[in-house]
Amino acid sequence: MLLDQPIHAWVIREKQAIIDCLRYFIGIDTQNLAPKGNERAGQLAMAALLNVMGCTVDVYDIKSVPGLQQNSHYWSERPATGRPNVMGIRHGRGGGRSLLFSGHMDTVPAGMDTWHHLPWEGEIADGKLFGLGAYDMKSGLVASLMVVRALNELGWVLNGDLMIESVVDEEYGGCNGSLAARLKYNADLAIVPEPTNMIICPAHHGGLMFRVTFEGKSGWSFSPEHPVDPVIALAHFVRLLNDWAAHRQRTLPVPPLYQSNPQLPVLVNQVMAGDVSLPFFADRVPGQAWLTVWAEVYPGASQNEVLDDLHAYYKLAQASDVVLAAFEPEITPIRWLDGSMIASHNPGVQLLAETVSRVTGRAAQVQGAPFACDGHIFNLYSPTPMVLFGAVGGQPHSPDEFVVIDDFLQFVEVLIHTAVQWCGLDSTEVNNS
Ligand SMILES: [Zn+2]
Structure with a gap:
């Protein structure tokens, strides 16, 4: 296809920058020490990068969102002070569907067990990048940022809005960040890059x-x-x-x-x-x-x-x-x-499946995710349907958490394709690039 070559070439060319960006975010301690959190530095870094990339950025105190604290799903035992959500919007030219990449900035604590690769160093060994949150889910946040960068550098303006979101306080059963976000912003489809090993998960x-x-x-x-x-x-x-x-x-x-x-x-x-x-x-x-x-x-x-x-x-x-x-x-x-699910024939699920097989050359897997998360806030309590789709790695919530670097790069490539296909791009744009 017309788009495959420039997208693939961009990912190959920017490989080091993509890895460095993930190492940068791993280096920021954003442990969720429930009930208190520590996401602020990571959120401000996220906002700064979205700003530099020309997005309309909203850094907002979640308690400022009207209706949040009255909402029956609001968890009042979790303090929200100093823990802002971040939204960045790369506006489309109009007439296309909107797409939201929504991730959480918090990680679980590094814990008491021994790490052989230090939690905040972003060490690389055997084709893997190690670190607290590498897999769950700074890889997802960074991949979303890279979609914006790729589109900017390819000079493509999509028809629909592309929204990049980083919420606070998801670990330990937290949902306040996502709830605030859904009370404020919605989209035609959300992809939540929880670690799914590039399996497309319309259920959790x-x-x-x-x-x-x-x-x-x-x-x-x-x-x-x-x-x-x-x-x-x-x-x-x-x-x-x-x-x-x-x-x-x-x-x-x-x-x-x-x-x-x-x-x-x-x-x-x-x-x-x-x-x-x-x-x-x-x-x-x-x-x-x-x-x-x-x-x-x-x-x-x-x-x-x-x-x-x-x-x-x-x-x-x-x-x-x-x-x-x-x-x-x-x-x-x-x-x-709550667990939740959307239909497997949802056009977002179908598009992801097509894109995964196109980029990886393998048949896409569509399954329910074997973990709980904040996805139900989207699927049950907001107008935004959500599908989980994240990087390949291992050791979530445990020492020596990692992502597989080559697969991570493919994951970035899948997200770029998906954004372009979902939001729409005039073919004249591609010919001009
Ligand atoms: Zn997670």
């Missing part, structure tokens, strides 16, 4: 984070009143969770987009019992033990379905487990995120 999981608390009776061996150890019950409960996960996997109907990857993880995140501040041991059975659990769901599931299913499963287990039979734990929801 939701999930429930919940806490389970077992109350026992504190004491020690010589106590005339026998202590009741809640940790033993907690241990039985962890085994039950494992069985519950398998039960859900067996019994829940698998939506078509998840047939090739029908995984619904149930993950224990924290376990707490006893006074762990004491240096050796505590010399007593703790009075309470709790754990936090993340359980994923397919699009369309509700929080109550998850809780009812777990309560019923626990009740059933009590019939054959004398330890669990003696406890009625308190199960408290902490955070619910």
Whole structure:
């Protein structure tokens, strides 16, 4: 096609600049230390680059968005002060469809586990670029910026508006940044470059984070009143969770987009019992033990379905487990995120599939994403349909997170093509370039 050669040539020519830009953003610490955030420096850098590239830029305090704090999806426990959203618009000449690339600037914390490639150095080894947020999702933000740069340098003005957005506070189940953004700006299609390994994902999981608390009776061996150890019950409960996960996997109907990857993880995140501040041991059975659990769901599931299913499963287990039979734990929801989906025949999904196969030479894969994110804010609570499509890499939310450099460059190329095709470009523009 007419456009393939100039776009491919631009990516090859600018390869080093594209990699350097990603290393630059990895070098900015934007850890989400929930409930507080640290995105500001990254957001200002994003805004500065969008400005230099001639976009109309809006850096806005999310709380200033009318209706945000009254919205039922607003999460008031997450402070928004000093955490601005950024929008950059490369205006079209009119008459075309608008396209939004929407990413989040925050990363999870670097964590306590050892990194072999430092989190903010952007080290390169074995064709991979390492760093906190390299995959989730500074690669996506940088690729979006590179689309604007490419169009500028190719001298192409699209018909529809191209919108580049960086929101705050997405990790840890945050949605306030996206919610504010959707209350302020919408588009005919959004591509959210969460890490999907260049699989096109018109659907994504939701999930429930919940806490389970077992109350026992504190004491020690010589106590005339026998202590009741809640940790033993907690241990039985962890085994039950494992069985519950398998039960859900067996019994829940698998939506078509998840047939090739029908995984619904149930993950224990924290376990707490006893006074762990004491240096050796505590010399007593703790009075309470709790754990936090993340359980994923397919699009369309509700929080109550998850809780009812777990309560019923626990009740059933009590019939054959004398330890669990003696406890009625308190199960408290902490955070619910909806799953969501758009139709696979959505023209944006179709266009991405065509573009991926054109650029990579391989058939595009269309599947549901096996993770929860802020995508439901688009698909369920805004007029902007959203599809997830992101870079190839690994180790998200863990040490030595990386993107594969060659695939990243192809990813940039796919996004440029997609923007041009979606927003529209007069062929006279191409002939003049
Ligand atoms: Zn992410």
